[in-house]
Amino acid sequence: MNRRQFIKFGAAGLFVAGGLGWLGKHFAKVDVIAGQSVVQPQHLPMLRALARGFLDNALPAAKQTEAIETAVNAFVTATKTLSASAQSELGQLLNILENPVGRRLIANLGNTWEEADTEQVQSFLISFRDHPIPALQPGYHALHDLMMAGWYGLPAQWAGMGYPGPPFRVS
């Protein structure tokens, strides 16, 4: 990190440190209800933007909107079987990122998720991953792992990677 980045991130870091109390107050623990996902309808535009940012070149050229919807659905499915405490934390993270103030505090994304283009989403991802406050960085990894696990768990992706799938179907 050079000096300029340090000042920029350092300042952002202090801001976030001060903001964490505010975040904690407004985005308290999310209750996990049996059989329901912590992903709420208001999170979906954000998850679509994140899917575009994460997968980008992995998405098919044709029917991209449908592919993004598929990726988001796979993400949501993957969240449902996480431990209750992990689901609760994820719900809190999604609430923070979906909120304009939270989003700006975490990684300085000024646009709404619908407005953000792929490049902006990707620079958000990098800032989030490399956040000067180490305690915030796992949030990036949670999104990464769920998005990648969801997408590449879909049999439609396997042929493109030279994976034939299971040797036979168990019936």
Place this chain on the structure above:
Amino acid sequence: MTEQTIKPAGALANNLLVPNPFATGIANGWKAYEAHSRELPKQIAADVVIVGTGAGGGITAEICARAGLKVLLIEEGPLKTSKDFKMVESEAYPTLYQESAGRKTADKAINILQGRAVGGSTTVNWTSSFRTPADTLAFWQSQFGLKDMTVEAMAPWFEQAERRLNIADWPVPPNENNDILRRGAEAKGISWGAIRRNVKDCWNLGYCGMGCPTNAKQSMLVSTIPTALEHGAELIASLRAHSFKISQGRIRTLRCQVMNPDGVLPSGKEVEVIAKHFVLAGGAINSPAVLLRSNASDPHDHLGERTFLHPVIISAAMMEQEVRADAGAPQTIYSDHYLHTDPIDGPMGFKLEAPPLHPVIFASTLPGFAKKHADIMRNFSKTHMQLALLRDGFNSGSVGGQVRLNSDGSPVLDYKLTPAIWEAARRALVAMAELQHAAGAQSTLPVHEHAAPANNIDDALRQINSLEMKALAMKVVSAHVMGGCAMAGEEKLGVTRPDGRHWQIENLSIHDGSLFPTSIGANPQLSIYGLSNKLSQQLVAELTGQAATALA
């Protein structure tokens, strides 16, 4: 590769070709069921209650049930058998693993793969079978007062377990992923060996990690648990052991929670269990957690501490040829060269192995996103991977982690990645890149957020030496959780006595990987089988006054 060759081979009714001991057993009256499938009585009684059905619980169940004791097995995970094992990650991980294969340390820096199903981790492990190494046993003798744990004294217990579980040399040539490790070791002139496996009539499929669809793997699910059930044991799955009620140094009852069918939350229904003797075999992290929730006596503050992980560092290599690490027996070659270059309590040594790769685990482990990630994914079938399992718990800079409880009572492991671990991680990356380039890799990639593929060994070494070793940037995973209820020859040094009995609670034994006072330095399943065999036979002799029947 053509469309033709990558198409699945079609449907196969494995229930016709592969006998399923559970299907016939249950039809013939085995008492094995899911807690949520029926109304349970308020209280259940047994001679011996075993919490957990993995390596420790399974062995204990067979030995106790064959001795005529009334055994009750309690398993938090579901009862799934070969008919459910579809070789599909998106089904296997949520059903068969702790926390949907997403269990993490407190700082989220280490992802932990641990089983949660009938059979525990033995249902999903990769079949690697090693006896506890001699230098590990010697360390336990000298540091933890475990005087009787010599190679010679342990040998008969291991031999029985090996016979019982068909642990033997694997006669089939290694898959390409493992053979690259062998060729790299040959080229560098370092020692390597072939891994013994606990399989019978194995089809060499490569899906051990998703539950064996052919019942070839001699996991607890198809070996000791069926034997215990045949001898009248009762098995209740999807039932979480919550806490013991302890008074005057004795467990009075065990409170259990019925889990919902999805395994995420308890349903609200509870059962109380009473027994003459309790055996905790929930595995490291979970066994200490039951005791923490029980406010169990811990006068020397050892409960849950020194929990070890064999932190795993990963190096990928892009090969010219097809590797297909998804197919064939998952782990068949290893190298212990780097476990023996320094004294055991010196700089941390590491064991080298090659893991199976499948799309979900590969994609979520691989750092980065967009093009960088997608390019490597496209090269999946030509990717070879090596793992370095760091031997933690021997060096003064590696004291393991501490199990704590979250506010909802669920366990979490607080494990610090210390400078001693990072120093070893860098050495491990160097060793793996050297082997991979020596075996003809076109490029190698340390699995680190800021690494890029290196096209030759010089570039690889330059990059490895400049990588920042810190949590979350350097990927660290674990599939071996050990310690937290360490056995020791003196009360002040551990949680359990050398015979597995709790130092402060008279009717409690612990039979699982949480007993180990350090990590093992090898895949731990056979260490758990051998030790649980010894401890269970001693326990049976004490409880019944009769010698136990040998395991095999």
